[in-house]
Amino acid sequence: xxxxxxxxxESSTAVAWSDIDLDAxxxxxxxxxxxxxxxxxxxxxxxxxxxxxxxxVTPSHGDGEVSTFMTMWNREEYWHGEALAAVLKxxxxxxxxxxxxxxxxxxxxxxxxxPIKQAVxxxxxxxxxxxxxxxxxxxxxxxxxxxxRRLAALEPxxxxxxxxxxxxxxxxxxIAFYTTQATKRLEESKxxxxxxxxxxxxxxxxxxxxxxxxEEVRFVMGYLxxxxxxxxxxxxxxxxxxxxxxxxxxxxxxxxFRARGLYADLPAA
Amino acid sequence: MSTARFDVxxxxxxxxxxxxxxxxxxxxxxxxxxxxxxxxxxxxxxxxGSWLARVxxxxxxxxxxxxxxxxxxxxxxxxxxxxxxxxxxxxxxxAIRRGIAATVRDRFGPLWEAVVANLxxxxxxxxxxxxxxxxxxxxxxxxxxxQHLAPAAVAADxxxxxxxxxxxxxxxxxxxxxxxxGSRAARVLARRRLARRAWPIxxxxxxxxxxxxxxxxxxxxxxxxxxxxxxxxxxLPGLAGLHIARRTSRKPGRRxxxxxxxxxxxxxxxxxxxxxxxxx
Numbered sequence: 001x002x003x004x005x006x007x008x009x010e011s012s013t014a015v016a017w018s019d020i021d022l023d024a025x026x027x028x029x030x031x032x033x034x035x036x037x038x039x040x041x042x043x044x045x046x047x048x049x050x051x052x053x054x055x056x057v058t059p060s061h062g063d064g065e066v067s068t069f070m071t072m073w074n075r076e077e078y079w080h081g082e083a084l085a086a087v088l089k090x091x092x093x094x095x096x097x098x099x100x101x102x103x104x105x106x107x108x109x110x111x112x113x114x115p116i117k118q119a120v121x122x123x124x125x126x127x128x129x130x131x132x133x134x135x136x137x138x139x140x141x142x143x144x145x146x147x148x149r150r151l152a153a154l155e156p157x158x159x160x161x162x163x164x165x166x167x168x169x170x171x172x173x174x175i176a177f178y179t180t181q182a183t184k185r186l187e188e189s190k191x192x193x194x195x196x197x198x199x200x201x202x203x204x205x206x207x208x209x210x211x212x213x214x215e216e217v218r219f220v221m222g223y224l225x226x227x228x229x230x231x232x233x234x235x236x237x238x239x240x241x242x243x244x245x246x247x248x249x250x251x252x253x254x255x256x257f258r259a260r261g262l263y264a265d266l267p268a269a
Numbered sequence: 270m271s272t273a274r275f276d277v278x279x280x281x282x283x284x285x286x287x288x289x290x291x292x293x294x295x296x297x298x299x300x301x302x303x304x305x306x307x308x309x310x311x312x313x314x315x316x317x318g319s320w321l322a323r324v325x326x327x328x329x330x331x332x333x334x335x336x337x338x339x340x341x342x343x344x345x346x347x348x349x350x351x352x353x354x355x356x357x358x359x360x361x362x363x364a365i366r367r368g369i370a371a372t373v374r375d376r377f378g379p380l381w382e383a384v385v386a387n388l389x390x391x392x393x394x395x396x397x398x399x400x401x402x403x404x405x406x407x408x409x410x411x412x413x414x415x416q417h418l419a420p421a422a423v424a425a426d427x428x429x430x431x432x433x434x435x436x437x438x439x440x441x442x443x444x445x446x447x448x449x450x451g452s453r454a455a456r457v458l459a460r461r462r463l464a465r466r467a468w469p470i471x472x473x474x475x476x477x478x479x480x481x482x483x484x485x486x487x488x489x490x491x492x493x494x495x496x497x498x499x500x501x502x503x504x505l506p507g508l509a510g511l512h513i514a515r516r517t518s519r520k521p522g523r524r525x526x527x528x529x530x531x532x533x534x535x536x537x538x539x540x541x542x543x544x545x546x547x548x549x
Contacts, residue, residue, distance in 0.1 A: 009347070010287050049336040053325030056318055057380065067318045068347065075344045078281070078337060097277075100333035112387055115326040119380035 058122030131185035193246030294423030314350030395448025395455030456507030480522030
């Protein structure tokens, strides 16, 4: 089904949590591991503006629909960060602008070089790079939605699960946009298919892996996706990616997670 | 202007969103040239991506307070543009013939900016905030004139958009002033960059005639609007004597051939507190 960008934009809203009783966390706080995963997710959501930056230096921003989507998407993701920060705050973990600034500064040269790399790729590949951007977004949004659903299942706290489900619902709308765009653009261009396949199989890493320490990536991926149930979820994500034109046979999530030591006792597909 | 620090948290909580359903002037007949001028402003409002691309590749993107503001600012700008599009109705979009130089600038501009940003550091943040402040003043002047030329119902809608732009300008004014006051590098760079570009921001992506038509339709031969804006720019630390609005009024849509790096007024301007230069 076609994605209606006007309907999406008009209904784009900050995720709501004022009706959720956050004080429930005072009586029944989340365990440390869940808070650690939430902190990771919160950082990633706040960091969306940096992903936006990497995309704006490519030809993607010249496309009206993509540009409108990115404006709404960026704001929705910012509010996911705010919602998660509100939960963390009840647990005594403050996420302030100054801390976010410090963590962005800590990224150093890698952070400075990323937009340059993106711009170079974008200019070499040209318009077809938009297909890569859309496919990349589809993979990442699917990963984020899946992570929220997994955490809601692992931690069915009456105040946390509803919030995570609301966030995951917004992520699902993002998946719909990215996947619709990616499918159309990949179908139209052999170069787009080839470059996207190369980028996903050789460069892509799990959401947050470019901004969080590897130790945190391993912890969060293990916490959310380890074991047979986690692997089943990961394979569902990979099956969806493999349905994109030219991406048949890719299993990038499972490969990335196995590379981080997960599923050592489970057979490969 | 209030001296209270701009509350970004409050701003992002209550942005101006879709306006179509509450527009009073929807369907009101507008003179063709005024509708064209409103569509011109609409394209500026909904064309924030190019500017953001150049800003977010610089050290500005590390400042979470600024990026939180800009995320909401872009959202608001989109909906201001949508409201202007609804009021102006459908109309021709000027064909933009991009020459080779402009195409190269479009494609490699952000790349080049990412490279030079590493040399200028945080001084660029002051420049970018000042750019947006001046742009807000120019766009506000355009909408103010449009209010006078439009039927009352449309004028009321434009007044609401201007209120939103004024709120945004408060943030830009505060951030720009702090940066310019605190950094000589920011003042020098702002002076050079503001003088070099075409106004309003995005005019370089339009045919010169489109900017000229919009300015002529809204302001006619009267250039007093430009004097008012230039006076406000003169009052910013280190930016006296640029005459940006006057130049825009005389040669709309064109970048200057020669850049006024210094001016008599700058040399005689009140000294700017030097302070510690924290631009890098």
